[in-house]
Amino acid sequence: DMLHLSKYKPTAAWYRGEPEEAAPEADNDSPQELNNFEPPGDTVESSSSLKRILRIACPSLLAFICFCILLIPVIIVLAHIRNLQPDDQIVVRYNDRKEVINGPQTTVVNPFTKREWRKAIKVAPLDYVVVKDEFTSRWRTEGGPSLMFLGAHEVVNSTRPKILLRKGQYLRFVDRETGKERVATGPQSVVPGPWEVWPDGIQQALVVRENSAVVVIDRATGVKKLVDQPGMFVPDMNEEVVREQQVIRIFPFESVVVQDGRGALSVHSGNDTSGLGKDFFLPAYSEVVQMEWSAFSEPKVGEPQIISKEIVTVIDSRPRRSFFQYDTRTVDGVNLRIDGAVFWQIADVAKFIPVTKDPPGDVWYHARSSLIEIVSALTFSAFMDDLNAVGDAALAGSRSDDFYFERGLEINSIEILRFECVDENTARNLRLIIEGSVQRLNDLERQEGINDAEEAQLKSQSELEKQREALVKVRSNNSLLKATAEGSAEGLSQATADALILSKISGSVPSQQDGLDILTLHYRLRGQNERTRSLGKTKGTLVFSRDSLGLNFGEL
Secondary structure, three states: OHHHHHHOOOOHHHHHOOOOOOOOOOOOOOHHHHHOOOOOOOHHHHHHHHHHHHHHHHHHHHHHHHHHHHHHHHHHHHHOEEEEOOOEEEEEEOOOOEEEEEOOEEEEOOOOOEEEEEEOEEEOOOEEEEEEEOOOOOEEEEEOOEEEOOOOOEEEEEEEEOEEEOOOEEEEEEEOOOOOEEEEEOOEEEOOOOOEEOOOOOEEOEEEOOOEEEEEEEOOOOOEEEEOOOEEEOOOOOEEEEEEEEOEEEOOOEEEEEEOOOOOEEEEEOOOOOOOOEEEOOOOOOEEOOEEEEEEOOOOOOOOOOEEEEEEOEEEOOOEEEEEEEEEEOOOOOEEEEEEEEEEEEOOHHHHHHHOOOHHHHHHHHHHHHHHHHHOOOOHHHHHHOHHHHHHHHHHHHHOOOHHHHOOEEEEEEEEEEEEEOOHHHHHHHHHHHHHHHHHHHHHHHHHHHHHHHHHHHHHHHHHHHHHHHHHHHHHHHHHHHHHHHHHHHHHHHHHHHHHHHHHHOOOOOOHHHHHHHHHHHHHHHHHHHHHHHHHHOOOOOOOOHHHHOOOOOOO
16 A cells, blocks of 8 residues: 555666565564565555556656756856846845945846846036935035946935036135145146035135235144245145234335234344345234324424324334424513424334334424423523524433443434413413514614615616716727727828928028918917817807916906
8 A cells, every 4th residue: 555655665676667676574663674575465466557657757857956956056157147238227225235236237136135127326527415314323425527426325415516616716615523734736627525515605816916914823733934035825725814914125224023923023224234224924823013102293282282192113214393372481580482393313213112112202202301401490581582593402411421332322403493481471471572572673674774775776777877987988989999990091191281381482492491371370379269269150259367368356
């Protein structure tokens, strides 16, 4: 029966179709006994048929089963082969993780996992993508142009345009996650990090020229530095511009006092050997010392002087003029208000810096002391006699001590421009005296003007007479020359006539002398006739003297 068949185990000879050998005797309960059990009756024939069937079918069935067992994995593998294109991606989901397979490639996918097909993301050249990893909550950015494959747990949060920086521009990024900073400079397109912000926006690079510089501080170390190299300057990630500064130009007569970070003072003078002055930049930890000097206004008549303060950074060594208005009193009790000016200059800047911070104020107050000392020893009359002498005496008193020398100052002169009496009665009397003096001066000047005019008139008349005298002399000389010429001509003709007359009468007179006497008488008589004729033609009165007539009244 089937129980017996199930216990039957065919041997190798049975499979080959050969007769089986008899098994050795065994116990009834042993497997060998069961295998050698012969069924009774018609069961033996059925068993023989089944054996023949099994001997024929079992090897083929077993081979088929083995083939099927081997074919199934091949089919499964072939069914899960995938050809990925360049932009293809497969997300494989396992129970505990995810993996991605990126193209281009041919791969076999695990058939016992879940799969998701997706395309790579094309990022444009001017864009960038913000990606989030949902498993780790990490963020990242990727800029284009690119074909971007996402990670297994990544998703696209947003697509944004890049930040365009032109030449001369820069952008300071601050990472909110780590606190780190970075600086991007143009020209370029910038992709910020996922947690980066730029609170200051796009900034222009600083242009450093030959006459400008910048002071920069490193916020990580706190160290400052001076950048004076010409060109475009962009601060580093930890640097910050403290200030921009222009070059300090000082002329040969100017000086600048500089204080460094430790408080030490130094003087920069423009009086160098070139004579062109000096240019310099302030060091990073230095600053120009600002001094507060007194400023004295020019006093107007009847108004008090205004004293104020001014900020001075550049010290001028040229001569200066400081106006003053001092109230003083003479020895005879006259209260005066004196207006004037003090001329002074700075000779040595290094000397006055540690001693005083207000040189004009020192000069003003010291000159007041000297002038008050001089005026208080004079009477009002002596004061009015010579104001210049009072100023010179005050100058000499100021120079008598080392006050100005210790401060590196030089005082040149003290001039009194005007004064007025503080007391009204004294001022009235002074005005009268001044008016009288002015009137006398005006009269004197007027008289001097008249005298000058008369003197000028006399000089002009004298010059005119001199010119007339010269004219008369010239005319006289001309007449003399003319008469001489005419007389010479007339004398020559007369001599010729006389010689002719003498030659004619020489035979009629005894001697030549007699002829000359006759000729002389002839000319005398002719002259008398001419004079008589001229007198007869005039209306004048003819007066004869006693001598001309030969009369003697005593004889009468």
